[in-house]
Amino acid sequence: MEKNLFQKLPKVDILMKSEKLEEISKKMSYHNYYQAVKDGIEFFRNKIKNREITDFTEDEVISKIKEISGIKSRPNLRRVINGTGTIIHTNLGRSILNEKITEDLGEILLNYSNLEYDLETGSRGSRYSHIEKLICDITGAEGALIVNNNAAAVILCLNEFANGKNTIVSRGELVEIGGSFRIPEIMKLAGTTLKEVGTTNKTHVFDYEDNIDEETAVLLKVHTSNFKIIGFTEEADKKDIAELGKKYEILTMEDLGSGVLVDFSKYGLPKEPTIQESIKSGIDIVTVSGDKLLGGPQCGIILGKKPLIERLKKNQYLRAFRVNKITISILENIFQYYKDEREAIKEIPILNMITEEKGKVLERAEKLSAILKERNIENSIIETESKIGGGSMPEETVESYAICFTGDAVLLEKRFRGNDIPVIGRIKNDHFILDAKTLREKDFEEITGAAERIFL
Ligand SMILES: *Cc1c(COP(=O)(O)O)cnc(C)c1O
Numbered sequence: 291m292e293k294n295l296f297q298k299l300p301k302v303d304i305l306m307k308s309e310k311l312e313e314i315s316k317k318m319s320y321h322n323y324y325q326a327v328k329d330g331i332e333f334f335r336n337k338i339k340n341r342e343i344t345d346f347t348e349d350e351v352i353s354k355i356k357e358i359s360g361i362k363s364r365p366n367l368r369r370v371i372n373g374t375g376t377i378i379h380t381n382l383g384r385s386i387l388n389e390k391i392t393e394d395l396g397e398i399l400l401n402y403s404n405l406e407y408d409l410e411t412g413s414r415g416s417r418y419s420h421i422e423k424l425i426c427d428i429t430g431a432e433g434a435l436i437v438n439n440n441a442a443a444v445i446l447c448l449n450e451f452a453n454g455k456n457t458i459v460s461r462g463e464l465v466e467i468g469g470s471f472r473i474p475e476i477m478k479l480a481g482t483t484l485k486e487v488g489t490t491n492k493t494h495v496f497d498y499e500d501n502i503d504e505e506t507a508v509l510l511k512v513h514t515s516n517f518k519i520i521g522f523t524e525e526a527d528k529k530d531i532a533e534l535g536k537k538y539e540i541l542t543m544e545d546l547g548s549g550v551l552v553d554f555s556k557y558g559l560p561k562e563p564t565i566q567e568s569i570k571s572g573i574d575i576v577t578v579s580g581d582k583l584l585g586g587p588q589c590g591i592i593l594g595k596k597p598l599i600e601r602l603k604k605n606q607y608l609r610a611f612r613v614n615k616i617t618i619s620i621l622e623n624i625f626q627y628y629k630d631e632r633e634a635i636k637e638i639p640i641l642n643m644i645t646e647e648k649g650k651v652l653e654r655a656e657k658l659s660a661i662l663k664e665r666n667i668e669n670s671i672i673e674t675e676s677k678i679g680g681g682s683m684p685e686e687t688v689e690s691y692a693i694c695f696t697g698d699a700v701l702l703e704k705r706f707r708g709n710d711i712p713v714i715g716r717i718k719n720d721h722f723i724l725d726a727k728t729l730r731e732k733d734f735e736e737i738t739g740a741a742e743r744i745f746l
Contacts, residue, residue: 295338295343295344295345295346296335296338298346299331299334299335299338299351300331300348300351302324302327302328302331305327305330305331305351305352305355306323306324306327308352310349310352311327311352311355311356314326314355314356314359314363317359317363318359318362318363322359322362322363323359325362326355326358326359326362327355329355329358330351330352330354330355330358331351333354333358334346334350334351334354360710364710368711368712369711370382370711370712370713370714371711371712371713371714371729371733371736371737372714372728372729373692373693373706373713373714373715373716373723373724373725373728373729373737374714374715374716374725374728375674375675375676375677375690375692375716375725375727375728376676376677376678376679376728377640377643377644377676377677377678377679377680377727377728378581378582378583378640378678378679378680379679379680379728380468380469380679380680382714384581384582384588384680385581385582385584385585385586385587385638385639385640385680386639386640387587387620387639388637388638388639390623390637391620391623391624394619394623395616395619395620398615398616398619399615399616403615405417405615405618417612417613417615417618418435418436418603420618420622421434421436421618421621421622421625422434422435424622424625424626425591425593425625426593427629428551428625428628428629429551429565429566429569429593430566430569430570431569431576431593431594432594432595432596432599433593433594433595433596433598433599433600434591434592434593434594434599435591435592435599435602435603435608436580436589436590436591436592436613436617436618436621437589437590437592437608437611437612437613438588438589438590438611438612438613438617439579439580439588439589439590440471440545440547440577440578440579440580440590440591441471441476441590442590442607442611443577443578443590443591443592443611444476444480444545444577444590445476445479445480445607445611446480446592446602446605446607446608446611447480447543447575447577447592447602448476448477448480448481448482448508448510448543449480449481449482449605449607450601450602450605450607451507451508451541451543451575451598451601452480452481452482452507452508452541453480453481453482454481454482455482455483455505455506455507455508456482456483456484456485456503456505456506456507456508457477457482457483457484457485457506457507457508457509457510458485458487458498458501458502458506458508458509458510459473459477459484459485459486459487459510459511459512460486460487460488460493460497460498460511460512460525460526461486461487461488461489461490461493462488462489462490462491462492462493462514462519462523462525463493463511463512463513463514463525464484464486464512465512465514465515465516465517467515467516467547468516473512473545482507482508483505485501485506487500487501490519491519491521491522491523491524492522492523492524492525493524493525493526494524494526495526495527495530495531495534497526498526498531498534499534499538502534502538502540506538506540507540507541508540508541508542508543509531509534509535509540509541509542509543510542510543510544510545511526511528511531511542511543511544511545511573512544512545512547513544513545513546513547513548513563515547515548518685527571528544528568528571528573529571529572531573532571532572532573532574533572535573535574536572541574541575541598542572542573542574542575543573543574543575543576543577544568544573544575544576544577545577546563546565546568546576546577546578547578547579547582548562548578548579548582548583548584548680549565549578549579549580549582549583549584549591550562550563550564550565550583550584551564551565551566551584551628551634552564552631552634552635552641554644554645557644557645559644559645559678559683559686559688560683560686562583562683565578565593568593569593573594574594574595574598575592575593575594575595575598576592576593576594577590577591577592577593578590578591578593579591579680580617580621580624581680582680583640583644583678583680584624585624585634585638585639585640585641586620586621586624586625586638587616587617587620587621587624588617589613589617589621590611624638643727643728644678644688646727648689648690648691651690651691651726651727652671652691652726654726654729654731655671655691655692655693655726656671657731657734658693658724658726658729658734658737658738659671659693661734661738662693662737662738662741665738665741665742665746666745666746667695667738667741667742667745667746668695668696668745669693669694669695669696670693670694671691671692671693671694672691672692672694672718672721672723673689673690673691674690674691674692674718674723674725675687675688675689675690676688676689676690676725676727676728688727690725690726690727691725691726691727692718692723692724692725692726693723693724693726694718694721694722694723695721695722695723695724695741696721697722697745699717699720699721699722700717702722702744703715703716703717703722705744706722706724706740706741706744709736709740709743710740711736711740713733713736713737713740724737
């Protein structure tokens with residue numbers, strides 16, 4: 291019996307020519323296709339060996355091969371559906387972009403570009419020139435420079451301006467950001483010596499002033515993005531730090547973390563310090579992330595006085611931190627939107643989500659809930675809290691609505707995550723939920739399909 295079954299297993303070379311597999315064979319490389327067919331046959335060989343089956347058909351083998359090739363041909367980095375309710379989710383790729391931006395990006399990737407070519411003179415140009423003026427117009431800065439991320443921005447600036455000298459920072463601002471960005475370690479790397487001043491909860495301007503000596507090169511202020519000290523607290527105002535810097539002719543710098551260009555308090559959200567305010571305060575150099583509240587690509591943006599930016603352009607670290615054309619293309623689009631705040635909120639997906647009214651989120655939740663019910667999948671809508679994320683507004687949650695499924699929450703979480711396009715939700719009060727704040731209507735078909743495969 292068993293021997294017959296082994297003999298019944300199709301041969302690799304014959305199966306590879308099967309008409310039934312023609313379609314997938316065209317989509318895959320020869321190597322991956324060969325491997326998928328071999329693995330499919332092997333799967334059944336093992337089943338026979340372990341006496342798990344008493345018979346099988348060729349169609350079953352073929353369908354297994356199709357399943358394996360689906361897995362083999364999908365990239366490791368792939369799209370997921372964010373039902374966590376955290377808008378800027380560092381593990382899920384931080385900010386997302388709109389279609390127009392990807393079209394412009396495609397144009398740059400599929401063709402040669404003027405990345406470092408000056409079209410006026412026909413000679414070598416600078417990759418940094420394409421967006422500097424635009425960024426300056428929007429932020430009010432005199433000069434701007436883009437690097438790979440904000441961590442690189444801070445290292446570059448401290449290395450240029452404080453290498454071999456001291457940098458003064460408040461004890462309450464020695465932060466660690468996710469992914470192990472730690473201010474004291476970053477400073478060491480940049481070659482500057484950290485001089486802590488003040489206390490954890492209170493630092494006054496005189497604390498900075500009392501500690502200035504001939505070794506002091508930079509007064510650094512760091513935005514405590516991802517934590518809050520509450521109660522009896524005080525921090526030095528950036529305006530006062532800027533003035534102190536001028537008085538002693540010492541450079542002042544602020545690591546603002548999330549770069550916000552929109553005043554969120556206008557939209558009923560907590561106030562985050564904006565880039566424009568930092569520039570206006572008179573601080574010499576400001577650094578921000580591109581893919582947090584700004585809603586752009588991963589990058590670090592350095593803003594400040596023109597001669598200082600020119601100095602940074604000559605620092606050797608810049609060669610290691612330089613941005614690619616992908617970043618420049620996306621960032622140009624993003625800053626174009628910021629010329630008009632309404633446009634920015636409409637076109638930058640994360641700004642759109644952040645400012646979206648609760649009623650709209652409920653509408654979306656109701657729509658998905660109804661589609662699921664139509665397909666006999668039990669669910670209800672619950673009120674929940676979403677988060678902005680991205681190391682900003684750590685204490686604040688935004689009211690939202692979620693689809694709540696019935697059934698073993700741990701198992702459901704795992705099965706939705708295992709979907710071909712993984713659906714990532716969270717568990718709340720022993721229920722698996724998908725937060726409508728971060729779900730988009732274009733995800734509904736996939737979510738429903740996943741739910742059908744899981745429940746029915
Ligand atoms: C997020 C953050 C950083 C790190 O920025 P990346 O762009 O992720 O490198 C540095 N400083 C502060 C204050 C931050 O919030």
